[in-house]
Amino acid sequence: AQSVTQLDSQVPVFEEAPVELRCNYSSSVSVYLFWYVQYPNQGLQLLLKYLSGSTLVKGINGFEAEFNKSQTSFHLRKPSVHISDTAEYFCAVEGYGQAGTALIFGKGTTLSVSS
Amino acid sequence: DGGITQSPKYLFRKEGQNVTLSCEQNLNHDAMYWYRQDPGQGLRLIYYSQIVNDFQKGDIAEGYSVSREKKESFPLTVTSAQKNPTAFYLCASTRDRRGTEAFFGQGTRLTVV
Numbered sequence: 001a002q003s004v005t006q007l008d009s010q011v012p013v014f015e016e017a018p019v020e021l022r023c024n025y026s027s028s029v030s031v032y033l034f035w036y037v038q039y040p041n042q043g044l045q046l047l048l049k050y051l052s053g054s055t056l057v058k059g060i061n062g063f064e065a066e067f068n069k070s071q072t073s074f075h076l077r078k079p080s081v082h083i084s085d086t087a088e089y090f091c092a093v094e095g096y097g098q099a100g101t102a103l104i105f106g107k108g109t110t111l112s113v114s115s
Numbered sequence: 116d117g118g119i120t121q122s123p124k125y126l127f128r129k130e131g132q133n134v135t136l137s138c139e140q141n142l143n144h145d146a147m148y149w150y151r152q153d154p155g156q157g158l159r160l161i162y163y164s165q166i167v168n169d170f171q172k173g174d175i176a177e178g179y180s181v182s183r184e185k186k187e188s189f190p191l192t193v194t195s196a197q198k199n200p201t202a203f204y205l206c207a208s209t210r211d212r213r214g215t216e217a218f219f220g221q222g223t224r225l226t227v228v
Binding site: 032041044045049101102103105 | 119146148150155156157158159160163165173205207209211212213214216217219220221222224
C-alpha cells in the first residue's frame with residue numbers, strides 16, 4: 001500500500017526567503033508523485049508532478065521538486081516566496097491496486113508567508 | 116469552460132437527516148472521486164468510480180453512499196449513519212489513465228446543526 005508523510009504541518013517564512021516543504025512516501029511499486037496547492041475554501045490545483053525521467057521537476061509559480069528514490073522523498077522548493085504563496089500544500093502519491101488510480105494525500109503543510 | 120461544479124457551496128443539516136452533495140463535470144473524464152477534508156487530516160478518500168454504474172469504497176466509506184448513473188455526475192449522500200459528518204467535501208475527476216492530473220471542484224462545506 002502507498003502512503004505519504006508530510007514532515008511539517010506548518011512552515012512560517014518571510015517574504016523573499018527560500019522555502020522547502022518536505023514529503024516522504026512509501027510504495028512497493030513505481031510511483032507517480034504530485035504536489036497540489038489549496039487556497040482557503042477552494043479546491044486543489046496541481047503544482048507539479050513526477051512520472052519518470054529527470055528527477056528535478058519544475059512546476060507553476062516558480063516551484064520545483066526533486067524526486068529522490070533512495071530516500072523516498074519528493075520535497076518541494078521555491079527559492080524566493082511571495083505573500084501570495086500563503087496556502088496549504090499537499091503531497092500525493094497515486095494509488096495502485098485497491099485504491100485504483102485515486103490519489104493518496106499527506107496531511108498537508110500550511111505555508112505562511114509574512115512581510 | 117470545462118470543469119467540475121460542486122453544489123451547494125455551504126450546506127446545513129439537522130442531525131438524523133440524509134443530505135446529497137452534487138458533483139458534475141464536463142471534462143469527459145471517466146473517473147470521479149469524493150474526498151473528505153478535516154483540519155490536520157489532509158484529504159481522505161470516501162468513494163471513487165472509474166466507469167459508469169460502478170464504484171468502489173475508499174478508506175472512509177462508512178455512512179456515505181454514491182451513485183454513478185451518468186458519466187458526468189457523481190452525487191454523494193451523507194446518511195444519518197455518518198457519526199461526524201461536519202467537514203469540507205471535495206469532488207475530483209481524472210481521465211482514467213495513470214499519472215494524469217486530478218481536477219477538483221470548489222468544495223462543499225457541510226455543517227450539522
